Amino acid sequence: MHTQPGRSVTSKVLALLGAFGPADPALTLSELARRAGISLPTAHRRVAELVEWGALERGEDGRYRIGLRLWEVGALAPRGLGLREQALPFLEDLYDVTHENVQLAIRDGLELVFIERIAGRHAVPVLTRVGGRFALPATGVGLVLLAHAPAEVQEQLLAAPLRRYTALTITDPSALRRVLADVRRQGYAVSDRQVTMDSFSVAAPIRGPDDAVVAAVSLVVAHERADPLTLAPLVRAAGRGISRALRR
Secondary structure (H helix, E strand, O other): OOOOOOOOHHHHHHHHHHOOEOOEOOEOHHHHHHHHOOOHHHHHHHHHHHHHHOOEEEOOOOOEEEOHHHHHHHOOOHHHHHHHHHHHHHHHHHHHHHOOEEEEEEEEOOEEEEEEEEOOOOOOOOOOOOOOEEEOOOOHHHHHHHHOOOHHHHHHHHHOOOOOOOOOOOOOHHHHHHHHHHHHHHOOEEEEOOOOOOEEEEEEEEEOOOOOEEEEEEEEEEHHHOOHHHHHHHHHHHHHHHHHHHHO
């Protein structure tokens, strides 16, 4: 293991917390030290402090997991907290009408973050979770957020290789530019089997008090139940309702 000399205590603590991920929610002390790039004795001291504060919890199996105290602090993030509270009644209404997956997301740099999700019991499985990140292209909410992102964000993303999830994922920058123009023109985005071959998503923008797009809402349904002419008005209505609530 190679450690970096001169690192601050804060950087080491953040590296330990950043070692966790959706595929690795529980880690041993040795795994934490290796992933954070710090020595085992240093990891032991820092992890003990994090456990004492409640940022980490140690299970009976000896592995460490993110603690509830950290979740409590993270839930106070203003970009997600106020938006989620204002949006939730409209998300619930959208779910009651469709019984399909409902998602709410914001942009963070070149990625999106899901801040709320209502999963239908019999709805198509999705690769998302609350707090999870995803690339902006391919998903319905991501296409909306990217279409309304600053030009420099769009150019930076379009200049990099676009990840392919399925055979239908758009990876050609010129084709993606045309899709983004369509999203801005029609007021909603469609992602047809671009993330998984059994899913279809329709998303709409949510605008803040200054009319800038601050988030996106979507429905994700099984491809065989896809009907954009029916779904788009529902999602757009939810987006407009949340936008009005944010302006109050």
